[in-house]
Amino acid sequence: MALAEKCLILLICIYVSLSLTITATDAQCVFPGYLKGQYFAMVGGESVNLLVDNDKWGELRCMSNYTHPKPVAGTTGSNHTFLLKSQTDNCWHCLDVLWRTENVLQYKLGNCLRTATANINDCEVFQNYKLLPTVNEVITLFRMTDTVYINCISTFEGVYQFTYEVNYGGGGICDSPNNIIQACQDPGSSYIDNQVFRMTYAVCRDVSTSFNKVVRYKCLGTWYAIKGQSTDGNGGTGYTYAAIEDTVENDQREKFKCLMTNRNQKEAFNKIRWSMSRFAQCTNLDSAFVGPFKLVLTRVTPATQFLTPQCSLPRNLTGTWLTQGVQYMSNIRINDTHIYFNTRINEYEYQETYYSCQQSQGTRYLMTKVVVGKCEIDFTCFDIVSRHHSIVRYRVGKPYQFQSNTAELNPNQFLTKTFREACSWTAFVFDRDNYEWNYETLILDPPSPVPCPIAGRYSFNQLFMSVQEKYRTRVRGVTEKPRVQIYCRNWVTEFKSCSNTMTRIQIDSEYCESVDYRGRPIGEYDEPDNILTCVGFWMEDMKSYLVTWDEEDAISSYRCWVYERKSWTGVYMSRAQNARCPRVQKALDYQLPGTGLHLDLSESERLFDDCPQRFDPGNNPYSKPITLWVLSGTSTIVPTLALLIVSIATVLNAAWL
Structure with a gap:
């Protein structure tokens, strides 16, 4: 067979194969059910009604389809790229469709490609690492028929007072107490209460663009998108978008609106900023601060006589x-x-x-x-x-x-x-x-100090979950004089609450225990590491609780303790990580979630410490401690002479009578 005949047969086979492939693709390419319906959009300022049928996008027929992975797992729809062909001329188009909600789609339609055949792999999205078009490149479609009712909880929930500013007609911010958004949920309601919200606009005398109007909006859903993203998919800021529908407006351009906010905004006084479009488009929303309508929402209390x-x-x-x-x-x-x-x-x-x-x-x-x-x-x-x-x-x-x-x-x-x-x-x-x-x-808050339930001088051993919970030696504040290195024979831990500091507990993790020749305590630097102020104590469920306050505590100023007596001279204590003790916390716990430190106290009072031991389990927190105040001290011989004089006077008085 001649070479020319072989080439002709090969070309015929390739043509038949391509024809069969296109025919098969044409028969199999259909739009998913969640994309079908009647939609409204604004393209170049003009109103457009679009019908998405079984295999037609308006006047274009679907020839091939590629489904992108879902950006969010669990959603109903997916993003798609379609290869479409015009029915009137030999024109091919690439179509990228972004599924946003059951009622909102966004798409980008490519330019006409006039060729005899086309392949979906030639579309721009496959030449750019399968990156879908950005927010600024797409047109938004709003479903007009068979609208799916969506709960408004993802858009608005609650009662808000708002200010609004219109970017045309002179502008001005209208801040009226009668500007109210009411989006109340009624769980289990058989009506559409949960799918709509009411927005009341009030007139401000000094703002020419303000108006009186009560609008009932239907929620069409929310979605998350990145704006300002580069062509390689980097950068940009993520925003939350929402679509709403005016239930009584007849003009299709103003019936549908798009809103934008930043869920992670850091506004003072708990305020929330939104920007809202005037017409049915989302591309003119640049940020939560820039848009045709700028809204600032403030949460308010619901009205009730009770x-x-x-x-x-x-x-x-x-x-x-x-x-x-x-x-x-x-x-x-x-x-x-x-x-x-x-x-x-x-x-x-x-x-x-x-x-x-x-x-x-x-x-x-x-x-x-x-x-x-x-x-x-x-x-x-x-x-x-x-x-x-x-x-x-x-x-x-x-x-x-x-x-x-x-x-x-x-x-x-x-x-x-x-x-x-x-x-x-x-x-x-x-x-x-x-x-x-x-x-x-x-x-x-601030607390009123009370006498601590644990008094005396103790040495302690500590068990801790992390080193941040451990008591460590430190220099509190500015030293009064330069610190010098002094040799110490005996370093100990000290936990004490003495007679002159009944409302405070002083803790020192490294205390130089030394006395003079008379046995009295001396020290170059006797400044404690931590000073705890006792706030209150009580007994509940046969466990003793104590709350202390330390303004220098970096984790929590208020701490809750569970304590119990282990012997006549010993105490167990367990400290929580904040002012709340877990229900199951005991005096020996330090690895329980919510705790972190355990102290084992052993009495170590010296002769001249003046730290008498006291323990109150808190079974009657309303009782006051019995305190003996020594107002004036004297020598041991004076009471003897006074007693002798009183005795002689008593005897003489009895003899006289």
Whole structure:
């Protein structure tokens, strides 16, 4: 066979093979179900309606498909790259589709490639290490039909007052107390309460662009994207985007809106910044500070009549306190009727909670609970033990959600019924297996010192989980004079609380124990390493607890201790890592989570130390220690002469009579 005939047969075979491949690909290339639907977009300022059918993207037919790995595991959709072909001319297009939510897509359509055949591997995304287009390169599609209802909790949740600024028409920031976002969740609701939120705009007299309007938005979902990323996939800042839909707007351009925020923003006073588009596009949002609409959200308390107090708290609770929770520490302010919790979550974020007294009986107080920025109004019960030292112990019962329809019937009867439910003794336990009465602790801040339950002079051995928890020698503050090296024969550890410092415990991990020729203690530098101020102590569940305060403690100023007596001259102590002792902590623990140090004290008082031993287990923290104050000292002969004179006078008086 001639060479020309062989070449012709080979070309025919290649043509047939390519035809079959394209036909097979054409038959198999279909768009996934989560991409199909009727969409609206703004392209170059023009409104565009796009229909994604079984194998058509508008007027373009799908020829080949590549599915990218999911950027977030567990999502419904995936990102795709399609090879499309025009039905009117021989024009090929590469299409990158980014699935954002069930209602939002973003895409980039490549330029027309006029060739007889095309391969999906020729698309730009495969020439650039399969990097999908950035935020600035894509067009946003909003689903118009068969919209999927999405919970608003990922967009807005709670009650906010906001300021808004429009970047056209003269501008100006409108800060009105009537600017309110209300996005309240109703768990288990069969309606669309959880998928919509209400946004109320108010007029500000000095801002020409302000307006009065109440808009009900439907949430279309949120997603995370990196803006400002280079072509090689490096750099950029990650932002959270959200899409919303005006439920009554007829103009498609203003019906859909895009929002942007930074979830890791560090705003003062717990504020949140958002930028919002005017029309149905996301490319004109540059940051949370730059956009057509700039919003600054501030959390506010929900409105309720039950924040007005109807009873009073114990008078000796008034003041500033703190409590150490399982995860966070809260600063507390208490007056005659209200309790205010300020819980700092991190350096910039905090949560505020208000409690208002409604009814009381004995040690139980029915309180209305509202969290700033949340919609829920709950009733919870406080069981408060009488204050002792700088300590108040309390328990909090299970919360009972406020139902407005029942309270409007008869508020007094409602409170009485709620008290019986929320303040019943069974409300303080969460299940049948966890029935112990576990108390939380309020600590007065700043504290009022009390006599320490452990007094005397001791030497100690310490066991620790990490070296940061160990007591180590150190120089506290500025030395009064230059320190010189002095030979010491006996280095010991010292733990003492003496008669002249009953409210303090002095700890020295390296103490030079030396005396003069009369046996009296001497020392060149007798400055202790740590000085602990006793705040309060008590006994609970047959365990003795002590709270101390050390302003120089780098980890926690307040520490909780569990202590017990091992003998007449010895004490065991276990220190927690903060002001909260774990429930199962014992005096020997130091490796238990939440603890870190164990001290084994052995009495070592010397003749002239003036550190008498004292131990109070705390079974009655309301009792005061018996103290004998020596107001004036004298020699041993004076009491003898005085006794002799009194005796002679008594005898003469008896003889005279």
